[in-house]
Amino acid sequence: MKITIDEDRCVGAGQCVLAAAEVFDQRDEDGIVVLLDPTPPQELLAQVQDAATRCPALAIEVEK
Amino acid sequence: MPSMDRIVVVGASAAGLTAADTLRRGGFTGTLTMVGDELRLPYDRPPLSKQILAGDWEPHKATLRPERDVQSLALHLKLGCRATGADPVARTVTLDNGEHLDYDGLIIATGLRPRRLPFGHDLAGVHVLRSLDDALTLRAQLLARPRVVVIGAGFLGSEIAATARGLGLDVTLVDVEPTPLARQVGSEIGQLVAETHRDHGVSLRMRRHVTSMTGENGRVTAVVLDDGTRLPADVVVVAIGSTPATDWLADSGIPLGDGVLCDPTCRAVSGVYAAGDVANWAHPLAGGRIRLEQRTNATQQAVIAARNLLAGPNRALPYAPIPFGWTDQYDTKIQIHGWCSPDAHIEVVDGDPGSRRFVALYHADGKVVGALGWNSPRALLQHRSRLTEHAAV
Numbered sequence: 118m119k120i121t122i123d124e125d126r127c128v129g130a131g132q133c134v135l136a137a138a139e140v141f142d143q144r145d146e147d148g149i150v151v152l153l154d155p156t157p158p159q160e161l162l163a164q165v166q167d168a169a170t171r172c173p174a175l176a177i178e179v180e181k
Numbered sequence: 182m183p184s185m186d187r188i189v190v191v192g193a194s195a196a197g198l199t200a201a202d203t204l205r206r207g208g209f210t211g212t213l214t215m216v217g218d219e220l221r222l223p224y225d226r227p228p229l230s231k232q233i234l235a236g237d238w239e240p241h242k243a244t245l246r247p248e249r250d251v252q253s254l255a256l257h258l259k260l261g262c263r264a265t266g267a268d269p270v271a272r273t274v275t276l277d278n279g280e281h282l283d284y285d286g287l288i289i290a291t292g293l294r295p296r297r298l299p300f301g302h303d304l305a306g307v308h309v310l311r312s313l314d315d316a317l318t319l320r321a322q323l324l325a326r327p328r329v330v331v332i333g334a335g336f337l338g339s340e341i342a343a344t345a346r347g348l349g350l351d352v353t354l355v356d357v358e359p360t361p362l363a364r365q366v367g368s369e370i371g372q373l374v375a376e377t378h379r380d381h382g383v384s385l386r387m388r389r390h391v392t393s394m395t396g397e398n399g400r401v402t403a404v405v406l407d408d409g410t411r412l413p414a415d416v417v418v419v420a421i422g423s424t425p426a427t428d429w430l431a432d433s434g435i436p437l438g439d440g441v442l443c444d445p446t447c448r449a450v451s452g453v454y455a456a457g458d459v460a461n462w463a464h465p466l467a468g469g470r471i472r473l474e475q476r477t478n479a480t481q482q483a484v485i486a487a488r489n490l491l492a493g494p495n496r497a498l499p500y501a502p503i504p505f506g507w508t509d510q511y512d513t514k515i516q517i518h519g520w521c522s523p524d525a526h527i528e529v530v531d532g533d534p535g536s537r538r539f540v541a542l543y544h545a546d547g548k549v550v551g552a553l554g555w556n557s558p559r560a561l562l563q564h565r566s567r568l569t570e571h572a573a574v
Contacts, residue, residue, distance in 0.1 A: 128227070129514060129558040130507060132477060135565075148514070148558020166206075170199065170484060173227065173476040173507075175245060 118162055119180040120155050126176040133177060136168035137161060141177075150176065185285045185491065186211040189274050191264045192290030193217025195225060195479040196457025198245055200288045203487035205254050214257040214282055216264050216274070221313060222251060227476050229316040230340040231509055235347060236320060240313060264291070267433040269450045286490045289430070289441050289455040290483060293423035293474065298332070301394035306401040307417045310341060319418065323348055327415030330354075330404045332391050334361035336508045338420030339374065343510035346381050353384040353412050355404065360387060362508075366515070366553060367523040370541065373534060373555070374515075381511055386410070423474065425459045440472045446497035447486040454486040465501045467520075475506040503568055513537070516561055519551035519568045531560045540564050 120140065129148025133141035140161060142151040157165060162181070169177040188204060190197045193215050201215050217223065224243040232238035251258070259276065266275040267287065274282045295309035302309075306327070308319045323329070323345060331342045334356035342354040358364060360371030361378060375385055390407040394417065404412045425440035435449050436442040440461030447454045447462055455462075457479040461472040473482075481502055489497035507516040525543035532539035532555075540561050543551035549568055554561030 128507065128509070130477065130505065130516070131558055131562045132505070134562060143559040143562070145559050147556075148516075170202075170480055171477065173480070175225065 118157060118159060118165065120152060120157070120165060121178045121180075122150050122152050123174075123176045123178075124149055126174040128174045128176075130173050132171040132173065133168035136171055137164040140165055141168060185209065187282075187284050188213050188286040188288070188490070189282050189284040190215045190288045190290060191267075191274060192288075192292055192457070192459070193219070193223045193258075193260065194290065194292055194457070195223070195245060195476060196290035196292070196459075196483040197288070198223040198251070199480040199483035200290060200456055200487040201254050201256055203484045204491065207488055207491045209491060211285075212257065213255065214259060214284075216259045216262050216276065216282075218261070218263040219312060219314070220261040222246075222248060222260075224313050225476075226311075229313060230310060230337055231344055233313065233316045234310075234320050234323070234341065234344045240317060243313060264429050267430055267435060267453075269433060269435055269453050272452060285452060287453045288483075288486055288490065289435075289449070289453065289459060290457045290479075291426040291429070292458045294426050295419070296422045296424055298391065298419055298421065301401065301404075301417065301419070303399075304394060304396040304401040304417075305399055306415055307394065307419065309419050310337065311423070319416070322416050323350060325415075326350060328353075328413055329416045329418065330412050330414040331418045331420060332356075332404065333420035333422065334358065334363075334385075334387070335365060335420065335422065336362065336506070338418070339378070339510055340508060341418050341420060342378060342383050343381070346378075346383050347511065351384075352382075353386060353404075353414075354378060355386040355389055355391060355406065355412070357390055358387065361385070362515075363523060365506075366517065366521045367525065367527065367543075369527050370515075370521075370553060370555075373537070374510075374513075377511060377513055377537075386412070423458070425461070425472070427459060438470075442470070445499035445501070446489045446494070447482060447500050448489065448494065448497065451494075452490075454490050456483040456486040460486070462500065465499045467501075473504050475504060477505045478502065503565070512556075514554075514556055514558065516554045516558060517551060518553075518561070518565045519543070519549075521551035521553050525550055530564060532557055542567060 263277040363371040441455035443462035525545040
């Protein structure tokens, strides 16, 4: 699995952190997404897909 | 339970598209039809009052999914079609082109229609903002550097005022409440929102009703307030809330109230689920029925509604989210988890309102019912667990 994020779209909602805290964090100053692990293990796929779905800015792309 | 071979999704915005996506991911291989009353591919609404209105984004950037992704869902896309009726006994949906769609499962995601004033909307220059076309039409007018009056200082009206001011326009924001966002976050925090708008040069007219508009040659010239004030205006935006788009279901027998009335699993009647702005459901932890006009709810509820439709009523799960919403105005980002009720007691738990960077908890009935972050996204998330002490996610 490979994750790419579009910082320009990110609105700092933090929904990705709620869905997959092992993979996503936020910058302190503006809440923009920080990708902790761009190639997380396959067992996190459901959580990562949940993060991508929940993101209100569609800023997360997941390649299986 | 009847077999599930044909599913119709009415509504082609965030909730409708997410429902379709979830159905395919959930293994539904039958006929999937999505009906949308606009000709455009599904697009996102939060950018309309901000990036699109400001001109920072080209319109196509608001598209929810690239065309190839939408195509990969193998949808029968009926765009530019309006659903005019549904029969949950015969299990059909009727379209304005006369077509009848038979379904085994129906997901209603028709969203909202902007509320209008009983006057003024026949005048040129008077706008509402709901669709991408609305936003582009309004933007074209703003380029002529008009004097702008925004009626309604909720999330949408406040954002439109901020965007118009960001374009350097002369902007007046009117509301019956004592502050902007008073209904959404209470007037204590609303006071800070008012100051933010004033600091940026917006003229605020709070606690004022609009009584009429004047026009000349069919074009608006002014907005008249209940104290007699006449606000000269070249463009007026009416942002006084919305109503669920359920008129097409009026004779369907599907239970309607403030939206489509659903049980805790988002089911309205057998085989019919609702999601997004239009869905009114019995939230298992909120102490009653709620309806959320929030972007994150559109997708989360659509996921649950679609899964529950596939699972069947005996295996359906209740939908009990902690609501989340946000607004971006100027360089201010306000985010809300839970319910920031206007009558709740506010406790600042992080940062300082004076520095315009803080987190506040909303207390009511001895519980934390809401958390609000002002330019504090990451800190806010740390405090969200205070809400989960009282409610499941």
